Amino acid sequence: MAHTEWKDAPGLPDFSLLKRLARDQLIFLLEQLPGKKDLFIDADLMSPLDRIANVTILKFCLYTSSLKYTYFLFFFCRLCFLIRPRIQTVKWISDLVNADKVAGRFRRYKIIFTPQKFYACETVLEEQGVYGDVTTDEWNFYILPLDDDILSLELPEFFRDNFLEGDQRWVTTAGSALRLLQSVYGSFSKVYGIGRCAKMVYESWRELMEDGEQRTRQPEFAKVFLVDRDVDFVTPLCSQVVYEGLVDDLFRIKCGSVEFGPDVTSSDKSIKVMLNSQDKVFSEIRNEHFSNVFGFLSQKAKNLQTAYDKRRGMDIQQMKAFVADELKGLKQEHRLLSLHIGASESMMKKKTKQDFQELLKTEHSLLEGFEIRECITYIEEHINRQVSMIDSLRLLCLLSITENGLLSKDYRSLKAQYLQSYGIEHLLTFANLRQLGLLEEQQAGETLTVMESKVGKLVNDKTVGKLTDAFSSLAKKSNFRALSKRLALVPKSGEEYDLRVPRDMAYVFSGAYIPLSCKLIEQVLERDGWTGMEEVTRMLNGQEFAVTGGSSSSEARSKTDAQRIVLVMFLGGCTFSEISALRFLGKERGTYYVKQME
């Protein structure tokens, strides 16, 4: 999907600047520690770090190693730890320091927390009696650009901490990330959002901006859309069928790269590949429905053959020119092509083996609210046969969300069968999913209020508030059916959908469903706010907002390219299907979407 084809689309800012900033700050921090030192890096910081720095810049620290996997060969008496602010890691470091103390070894310790430090972590140092022995610092590495149009906070725990544990520790992090973007690329003209976390992030960002010093106004850069992951749980529960989404579902894309195993590479070794717009083959198929990919790759292979064939019958001069100008490009394409063909083939094999077609059919029925009993039977058999644990759970959650919870009888029986098939310790999984509102038992409204008032008499006021919260979260309904109807998320069945010429965002799910999150974004941008969508927001439990950046001259605004850049921030992560859908939307509207995910 070459960007130049869409003359209408505005150019994207150069996000690699963010990498340089982060790298320079890291160097600055490391240079502040005099002398040679051992540097330990949190295992899950390795890949992000790799994107922005490299051995050469770290070479003044002779020994680097990744935290969780290494046992120690100490070269120096200075240790530096580059870690995420996690209590477990800090405890582990404290133990190390205390062990040194017992052994009478004297060393200096420094922890660099990224993207920021938490009081709880420092308290651990204090508790372990090593505060002062260990000094701390912060590396404000908030955003990692993964591609031309994808930015990431690379915080996998965001979802769990925020939505499951109710811990708001990352809210300011997200706010700081927005501030960073704004300070580097210019101010935002408008901010829309929906969800509790989105609201908090907005507030945190606004306060940060107010605390900051005032300078001359910068040109406007983009509109921002903040959306909580729990506004739309349906989309991430659906099997992905666009190429990039499938690659992610089957091989897991981590930090913009994927590891293809021997079954893909048709050799005995695995390779790690960066998946981004630099890969010319990939960039053309990433957003395509899987059914189009075969045809495309076959055509590409034919073209490649023709290009190679040109060599025949060339004279020396021509051959020389060919080798100089074309051969390298061809070879590169050749390699990429065999890789993606290998990947497609391996995906095909896996999907055929697990009756993918039937799985998709069930998902589509659930989305449509059609033949629910048959779906339940299918899910039951899926569980009984002990096929993929995750798929079973995904289907159960999809069933619960689309149906506003399971009937008590179904819930109990499916849960019991699930525990029998996959292990009783999944009791914990069910408790977590219930907490999240992903997998619930239907509750009669009356029983709730009765229970509430009864319990309310027994406890004091403070707890009543908590209980009410708890109850209301229980009573919180996903309202998916009504939402789907109002926003026309599920096209009428029976209509033929040509996946080669997609007419809307539904193509990312074979024409069966338009991602709720993306539809909301489309609608709000079209209306420039939430007006006229009151019923929809009510069904999404409110918490929507749309604010304009005040006094700026409206005339100048409407002209600039920047106006058409939209930054969508998914708080709690997003799927590749959603990214593809937004890219599609962007092309249709001549708008650019930059996504940000956790």
Added chain:
Amino acid sequence: VSRAKPEDDEYWNSSKFKAFTFDDDDDEFSRLKESKRAVNSILVDDDDDEEEEDGVERVSWSGEPVGSISWSVKETASSIRSGSEQSFPKIDTTPSLSKQGSGYSLSSLFKGDLYDLSPEETVRRMQKGRAFSLEKFRSLQDKLLLLDEAVAVYDGNLITAVLIYLKKSLSKEILFRELMARDVALRHYVHYLKEMGEQKLLVDVHILLMQYKEHLNIKDEGQRRDFLKSCLGLPFSQDDATHVQDHYTLLERQIIIEASDKKADAEIFKKFPRKASILNMPIITTLYYSCFYHYGESEGTYSSPENIRKTFRISEKQYILTALGARAKLKSWFDVDSLFNTKNWLGYTKKRSPIGFHRVVDILQKNSAPVNVLQEYVNLIDSPELKLSVALKYKCHDIVINTYRDLKDRQELVVYREKLERDSPEYRKIQELLNNVQIRWKN
């Protein structure tokens, strides 16, 4: 892929749009396979492969050259610091969006002289009952100095106050370690804990589950079983209590089964040596195991399928599915057969199944059952369309041919004949049918 570029039109139009399926005999897929072969067979001189950058970054610690280090962060940061536009309004935030009341804000209350006091001065202020702050005593050494100072002035009240602060800010182990050397302080501390009544047990679902979760950390299965037994007394909901009880019973049985099977020397164990222990496996896996190794044992033994089925209230459907999988794996077609046999009141045997027979065929096929076995079950599929599609999928020629014959569909038969090997029995059978003038074909 631009979807409407004219030069591509020919290509897109050349193949008619067809619903996409994930079946591997799909045309496009086979075309892809061909392409793969073609691409892989293209020969290229591999001489310069090494230096080729490829545009695909590898995940490694090498790569782009270093930017100048001297370009200091401070400089960068100041040059880009923004003209922030302060005009964004506050939005009406519902619950509490106030800043988290972290320790930081607390300490800001004590800015100035209060916060900079030495241990002696602090203890003096405490003695006089004036405002004081302990928060700045963060390093272990400072804390102990403060404690020693409190001890030095013989004021039990102060010692306890300092200890409460230390309890909050030091781990139990470290605090006790230090208190071991400080007799007076230790006595104060022990008394304080006694007065506080040690632990309060909160009855809360999540605490319960947290407790139950502990079992995951226990490696030894005997201890794990005992731990689970201790969990039985916890006030779970009725529903969850059953599951926890099951968990305990399961592990208890597994330990017994494992102990005897480890040294078992029955034929079946020699022929199919166990790949892993049965400990900590899910119930259904345990049932499968028992259908595999202990099929036909009397209900009285813990390891028999019947016993497991009863103990864990396993549904008939689930039982059949599992037993079917296990017996088919062993190729005991007789056992498979008897799973579905039911006698009606006249004494006739009839095949009946709580799961669709197409599912049964599916499982048999995955366990590579021979065609004659498959055929028998394909024939039992109720719906004619489903039967035909399953028969086609698994190449049960007789059924396909008979179905087309019954449908009087001559054309399909002709098409099917082409897929068969010339002069195979099936081929000849179609030939005979086509030559049969008695049949009135519909096409």
